[in-house]
Structures are given as C-alpha cells and as structure tokens.
Amino acid sequence: MLIFSVFKTLTDQTVSVELKNDLSITGTLKSVDQFLNIRLDNIKVQDEARHPHMMAVKNCFIRGSVVRYVQLPAEHVDTQLLEDATRRETAVQKR
Amino acid sequence: MSFFGFEQNNDLENEKRRFLEGGLSGAKQEDVAVYTWGEENYDGLGDALLEGGDELNDETFGATGDIGKDFDFSGTALPEHEKAAPSQSAHLPQTGQSQQQPSQPSQKASHLESPHSSQLDAIWGNKSPFSVLPRSNGSSRAVDQLATQSPKYTHKPASLNLGPDLHKGVHTLEEIEKEMLAAAAAQHRLQQQQQQQQQQQQADEHSLQRELQQLQLQEQMLHQQHQPASPNLLQSPTRAHAQRPPVGIQHTATPPPRMHPHSQSPRFHQQQQQHQIHLLQMQQQQQQQQRQLLELQEQRERQQRQQLLQLQEQLKLEELERQQQQHRLQQQQLQEQQYIQNHLIHQRGISPALSDLHHRGLSPAMGERARRVGRQSPAVMTPQVPLDVPFAQNMQYLPQNIQMQQRLLAEMAQAEFLSTMQGPGHSERDAREARELQEMLRVEAMRKIMEAERMEEKRKRKLDKIAHMSRYNDLMTQSDKDFITRIQVSQLVTQDPYADDFYAQVYGAILRSRMGIATSEDRVLRFGSGGGVGLGLGQKVPGRRQSAMQRMEAQVERIVNNARLREKEKTSLNNLQGALGRTSGRSYKAAPRQLLQVDTSNASTSPTTSHVTAAHISKADSTKQEGEGAAREAAKMGREALAVATEGLVRREPLTHRETLVKLEHLYDLVLDVEQRRRDQPPPEEVEEFEQWTTECNAIIDQIFDELMVSEPLETSKPHPFVSLITPIKGKKLLPRVARIFELQRMQVLLTLIVACFLQLDVVTQAPLLDTLEETREVKELEAQTQAFQNSVVQSILPVIAKAQMRLVVGLFGILLDECTIQTLVMTRPGIALLTLFFSRVEVLRHNVATGSEVEELPTPEEMQRWHMMYNLLFDMLRPHLQLLFPSVRLALQANTTFVNIPNADVMDQPVWQFLATLAVHANEEQQQALVTGLREIVLENVATATKGWGNDSEERRRLRLANVNIFLHALGLDSSQITL
DSSP, X not given: OHHHHXXXXXXXXXXXXXXXXXXXXXXXXXXXXXXXXXXXXXXXXXXXXXXGGGTTOOEEEXXXXXXXXXXXXXXXXOHHXXXXXXXXXXXXXXX | OGGGSOXXXXXXXXXXXXXXXXXXXXXXXXXXXXXXXXXXXXXSHHHHOOOXXXXXXXXXXXXXXXXXXXXXXXXXXXXXXXXXHHHHHHHHHHHHHHHHSOHHHHHHHHHHHHHHHHTHHHHHSTTOGGGGTTSSOSTTOOHXXXXXXXXXXXXXXXXXXXXXXXXXXXXXXXXXXXXXXXXHHHHHHHHHHHHHHHHHHHHHHHHHHHHHHHHHHHHHHHHHHHXXXXXXXHHOSSHHHHHOOOHHHHHHHSOXXXXXXXXXXXXXXXXXXXXXXXXXXXXXXXXXXXXXXHHHHHHHHHHHHHHHXXXXXXXXXXXXXXXHHHHHHHHHHHHHHHHHHHHHHHHHHSXXXXXXXXXXXXXXXXXXXXXXXXXXXXXXXXXXXXXXXXHHHHGGGSOHXXXXXXXXXXXXXXXXXXXXXXXXOTTHHHHHHHHHHHHHHHHHHHHHHHHHHHHHXXXXXXXXXXXXXXXXXXXXXXXXXXXXXXHHHHHTOBSOHHHHTHHHHHHHHHHHHHHTOOOOSOSEEEOTTSOEEEOOSOOOXXXXXXXXXXXXXXXXXXXXXXXXXXXXXXXXXXXXXXXXXXXXXXXXXXXXXXXOOOOHHHHTSOXXXXXXXXHTTOHHHHHHHHHHHHHHHHHHHHHHHHHHHTTSOOOOOOOOHHHXXXXXXXXXXXXXXXXXXXXXXXXXXXXXXXXXXXHHHHHHHHHHHHHHTTTSOTTSSSSOHHHHHTSSHHHHHHHHHHHHHSOHHHHHHHHHHHHHTGGGSHHHHTGGGGSOSXXXXXXXXXXXXXXXXXXXXXXXHHHHHHHOOHHHHXXXXXXXXXXXXXXXXXXXXXXXXXXXXXXXXXXXXXXXXXXXXXXXXXXXXXXXXXXXXXXXXXXXXXXXXXXGGSHHHHHHHHHTSOGGGSTXXXXXXXXXXXXXXXXXXXXXXXXXXXXXXXXXXXXXHHHHHHHHOOTTOOHHHHHHHHHHHHXXXXXXXXXXXXXXO
C-alpha cells in the first residue's frame, strides 16, 4: 500500500517508466491502482528510432507486473516522509 | 333470372336459348360479323391482310393453317364440346392480357381466331373426323347423326344462303330438299377447296407437325416409362389415354391454343383409324396447347429479355458515352486551366499581338464549347440522343460541381469570346487587366470551392469514423461502471486507512499547509465497521462528487462486509468439504510479491555482539573489528573495571556506523510513535485517558532522550555518541523533530552538548575539504551534510539560543573561546553560523537592557563584563585572518587568482559578511577601525566590480555583491555609495 500511496500523490506529474522489455516510457501519470498498473498520458518513448511502432501512441496502460523501474520527479517526493512511511510499514509488518 | 324485372346481361345465355329455340331470325337480326373465309365468296382479303410487326406471329402462335376445335364456341350443344366451353372463359382474359403485350401479336391472334367459328360446318360435316366425337365408334358414323344434329349444323350455311328464303316462309319439301342438297354439295365443294388450300398451305408445316408429334410420342413413352404405376395407365388401354390428363383442368388452365393442323384437315387422315386418331389428336391438342402456352410464355419472356437486353445495351452505351464525356470534359477543363495559366503568362510576358493571336486561336473553340454547354439543358434529355451530341444526354448524370464548373467555364469562355470580338482596339490593356482580374478571381473561387470540398470530405470521413467507433457506446451503463469502481475500491479497504495511506495523507497535509489551506482532517473515507479507504491527496473535493462519495461509501462498506463474511465462512472447518481441486487460501487483496525477504527476527538481535550481521553493512568496520576485536574487548573490560573503581565514568568505543544507524532507526520509530500518539491525542475532558496518554508519551520521550545519549559524559567517547548519531544525514534530520517533542530544558542540554562537541562534528572537522573548486564525490557528500546541518541542526537550536539568557550564552561562548577552536571555527560555515547566532542574541539582549524592557531576565553587569572580555579576546584572535574568513579568498589563494574570479563567491561569502556585520556591531571604535583596515581591500574590490561592472558578472550577481558589502558597512554606519574609487 505504501508505493500505491506514494503514486497517488504523483498523479499529473511526469514520470519515466522502465519496462522489463527495456522500453522506457515517459509520460504524465494519470492513475495507479493497487496492482501498480499505470496509466500514462502524452507518452514519449526513449530511443524512438528503435521503437517506431510507439511513435503514434499517445497514451497507454501499463500492467504493473511488467514495470522494472519508475523514475519519480525528485521535487515531488518527500524523501523523509517516504522514509517515515517505510518505517511505519515495517513496524506494522513486525507486529 | 329476369324474375325481378332485371334485364340480365347474360347475353351468352340468351343467345344460346334463342339459338336452341330455332331463333334463326334472332341470329340473323343480330349484326353478327360474317366471315367468309374459305367459302366461295371469300375474297381472299384475309390473306392479303398484312399488318406491321407480324413477323413474329408465326413463331408466337404457330402457322395460320392449323386451327383446332377449341375455338368451336358455337358447338355448345355437343356434350363433349362443353368441355371446351371453359376454355373460352379462360381464353378471353388471356387475349386481354396479350393485348397489353406488344400489340401486333395479339392483333394477329384475334385475327386468327375469327375463321375458326366459320369453319364449324367443316367440323360437323360428315367427313370431318370430329363428327365422330360423341360416338365411341367413329367408323359407324351415319347420316342420321347428321339428321339429328343437322338443325344446328346447317344453321350457319342455312342462315347464310337460305336465310332470306326461310323468312319468306313458303317452301316446298322438294325445294327444301334440293336446297339442302345444293347446300351440302356446296359445302362439300367448299370443304374440298378449303382442304386443298390448306393442304397446300400447310404441307410443309404438317410434316413438321408430324415430326413433332412423333417426338412428342417418344417423349410420352419416355414419360410413361418414368411413371409406370400411374393410375391413368391402368384405367385406359391406350398410351394416349393414359397420358391424357384431366381435360377440364387442362382446358381451364390453358390459354388459347394454336390449332392443330389435323383438326383443320380431317380428310387427310380419313384412311386411318379415326377414333384413335381423334384420341391422339385430343392428346396432341392438349399437349400442343401446353406447348403453345410454354412457347408463348417463352416467347414473351424472350421478347422481354430482348427488350431488356436492348435497354441494357442502350444504358451501357449511354454509360460509356458518359464516361467518355467526363473524360473529355476533364481534359477540356485541364486544357482550359492550362490555357488560363498560359493566357496569364502570355498576357504578362508576350507582346499584345501575340497574346491576341493566342486569344483568337482558342476563343472560337471555347465559344463552341459554350454553345455545346448551352445545349446541355434538360430539355434535350431524351434517352436516344444521337451520338454526335455527346454532352446533352449525359449532363444529368454529371456531379453537381462539375456542372457548376462547366457553367463557370462556359461563362468565362463567352466573356472571353466577346472581349476578343471587340478586337485589340482602344482600351485593350484595361480589358486585359479586367480579364486578368476576373480570371484570378475565378481561379481563386475554384480553388476555394475545391478546398471546401476537401474539407467537407475530411469532415465526413471523421464523422464516419466516429460513427464507426460509437457502435460500442453505452455498452456499459453508468451503474455498471459504478459497480466496477466499487468493486475496485472495496479492494482498497483496510482497517487503518490512515496508516496504510500514510504517505499520501501526510504529504497532502504538508501540501495543504504549504498552500495555506487549513484542513486538519484526514483525507480518509472511514466506514462504520472500522475499515476505510485512503483517498490520497484529493485536492478537488466539492460539488457533485460529495454525494457520490457518500453513496459509494455505503455500497463499498456493504461489499466489504459481505466479503468479510464470506472470508469467515471460508475459514470455518467445513469449507473444504466437498471441494475439488485447488483451494487457494489467498485473500482478495492482491499485494505485489515482495522480492526482498529480510529476516526481521535476526536483525532485532544486538548488532554489537553479532559480527556476522554487521559484516554486510560495512566491510571496513567488520575487518577492523575482526582484527582488533579481541584486544579491544580486553582493553574495554580493563577500562570498565578501572572506571568503576575511579569516578564512575564509563569510557566506551565510539559508535560504529551500523550501531549508529540501528540506534537512529529505533529513535525514528520512537519519534514516529510519539507523533502518532500526539495525533491521536484524546480530548483533555476524558481525564483518565488523557493522563494515561500523557504518561505514555512522556515515557517515550524520556526514552528518546536517553537513547540520544545527550546526558552521557563528554568523555564517554570521541566522538561523543550523540555526535555519532547526528553524523548521518538522517540523524541530523531527526533533530528538528526531536526538538518539537522536547521541552526547553532538554534542548538546552542538547545545545550545550552540541557546542561542547562542536569540533567533533563531521561538518566542522572536514570543513577544509570544502575549500576546493573540485567537484568530487566526497565534496558533494560533505556539501550535502553541511546543508543538512545548517537546515536541521542549526534550525533546531536557533529557537533555543533565541530564548537563551545571557548566562547561558556567555557560558557556551566560553566553551568555544579557545585559540585553536576559534581559528578552526571561523573557517567553517557551521562555526560562522553558530557565532553569528550568539552575537545576534547578545545584541538583542543588549538592546533589551538599553530599552529597559522587562520581558526576560536581564543580564547582570558581571555577565556583560565577561561578555566584553570574551569579545575582545575573540576579536584579537580574528584580527590577523580577517580576510581568510571569506571562502572565496581561501579558494582564490588555492587557485592563485583573485577572489573576484571565484564562481559563486558572493553566495559563499554572504554568511561571512553577516558574521562580520554582527562583529562590527559589538566592536568599539578602535576595533571598527581595525575591521575597516583589515577588510578595506576586499570591500573596495567588491564595490568596484559591482558598480563598474568589470568582468562578465550578471546584474543579479553585482547586486548581491553590493548588498553583501552593504550589510557589513551598514553595521559600521557606512554605505557603499560613500565609497569613491
């Protein structure tokens, strides 16, 4: 729930999603669900020359299980708060 | 039926009655058309009668010669001929129908019918094979038959020849007999003549007919073979009989048949067995009728098909023409456009004479075209337009726009023609210009039209696409969607929505407080049963969504409760009873699988004793510990024994990095706990709960204070455990939060400890590293640490110093006042910051003394005395290295350039200028003089570069530089503007 909670605060921010097939998609985060499925808008694929089929795609829905990394905008993430949230999460798990 | 006085219209009935009653007079009086075909007075006009379009008659109705007995309408008296009567009724509408068809055949048909009635006598004559019809034995035909039937059968000849005599009334038997004989002879002659005629006429046809008969017979045989069990065959001995279908039905169903030649020429077959022949003929007639009907239908169909084909051909031809036309039209248009362009070019570039020639050469053609276009009016739109008028018939099919363009072009051409007719006379140039303008306009107009069309097409395509896609619109209703949303939301329901959505909740709260929206409530949807859903940031709340939220809340709660119930049922003992296959114990909540499986139970054991667990945190640490472990342990034990013996002070090894981190994490947990407890603070009215809460909180806060190890003696270790704790960035960041929890007294202890251990701080000891222009990882790291220290630690001790009394300030200042310490301190940013804090606090206190405000405890004169003494000491220590306080100067020394060239120097120097300003405030005149002389060079350099704009500094940097200098100068009562260079 922690990461889901974090992503909830990041809607309408620009993120880069790196997929397990080495595709890297940058776009505006529209929504995330508990499976961390991601919906992106105004997407742009890194290294478009290698992925010409993605040039016409304007938005996409990414299944959470195929995501390798998500690059977050640092200015929109409260690291300390994130640490706290993580601590709480582990505290809950320990209990 | 005239019972009711109605004059019945049943003429046929009346006629019949009259006929039977010997109403010869009636028959005579009636103006019956008398046909004299084949009789002596027959003028042969019937043969000469030739009407147009008769060519196909033979094909349609067969040869004229053969006329069957079917048209023997007058022979109603004969019982077997009554069978033929229905055919009449069936026949009549048929002719009516056929008259609607191409008129010529039907005319011929009616023409053909007429002689049949006149040849009745032939049929009923002795020699006619038909006369045997009523008898089973045709050969035993006798004259008595004639006698019994003669009144009827002589009717016609009698009426023809003897009619008037009969009317006279007086005749002798002899006369009558003679006349009758004569009539019979005449009849005989007539018949013979007729026979001969017909024989001649029909000789070839007859043979054909016979062939046909044979063919038919063969067919019949074949047919019979195919249906051997037919009941007809059993009933009748002959094949013909067997083959004969029920006559009545046959007759009613058949249209007027073509006459069989045999029926008209009976004598030809006299030698044959007449009865059989007759039967055969009957049969043949019927078949003939069928055949004829088929042929007729075929014929009609063929004709229709032919007509259709003709029409189609015509259409095709027209279509072809049209295409050609369009092609020609397009070409013409193209040519015209080209022409227009050429024309323009010509008019511009080539001499008037030439262009005029060009004009004349083309204009007549255009005019002709225009005329032709003029002919395209709908009046000429007949389908069979000659080929040489190509446009006329096809104009209607042309698309509207082409028509329009055509018209436009025609107009244009006409105008041109007219203008050229005027000749190259007086105002040719004007005319040409006008034309040019017009043409331009027209071209423009056409272009616009085309564009509009294109746009229209595009729009249409778009609409089509939308329509195509909208097929799937509203496949799900709004309630369907809501239902799915609710199902999804129900997956997110948790027992503690705030904790599970902690990040978003707090982040949202911080964001809101930053934006100035004061909403303390959690953005959490709580349900009555204890569960809830975290809603995240949710900036956009109001409006329609509020009620939707409430509705959703209720429904989601129901879903969750139901799911919970189901879960409970599942966990009951019997849930697996009768279950086949795999039963998954997984809950509906699908959390991502955790890839890192850290054994938490192991981590909670003491890290100090467990070298193995420490190993993966810091390799350096572990190796060091491995090597020195035993010796250190021994030394430690010895020291502890010693310490107990002496003053009770336990000296310890400084905290390792890992220990620090573990302790910090524990501290964080405690702090979080406290923070959570403070959030859940019960109202003070509930005394018991409140007291319990307070004691619990205080216990935790005490624990935090202990674990921060602030109270440990300074000599416990070096660095002090607390300094170790605030070495990592997260340690530094913990301080502000701790400061919020601790009361002032604890904070003062903390402050004292920080000041006392100031030189042990990493940011102070490593500060000289920052005096470099290199951008190494260490420098960056240290920079980040220093930033964190300034933002967290200094910020958290600032309120403490701001409230500190003179005694405390003097005491802390005294700790720092040491030659070596000060020298190090003033070269570091934290040191400068700390000193600036002390100076400003003292200044505030001094100000309080001067104004006499009794806000706080005023500093005693002794304390002020001590302060001045310490200040003088400090000043003397600083005086030789005033310039070195500036990081830019230190950097310039290293880089062998002037400080002005150091990038970002002004930002780095700002805290120093502020420190010097506070220093200057406290300085006496002599000290101020020393400050000015010591910093003169730098001040002048700064002011010069700032005002005169040397180098390539930006406006902003110059302003900052001047502001820096002014901070210091203002403290001295001066300003940069007073400085003259």
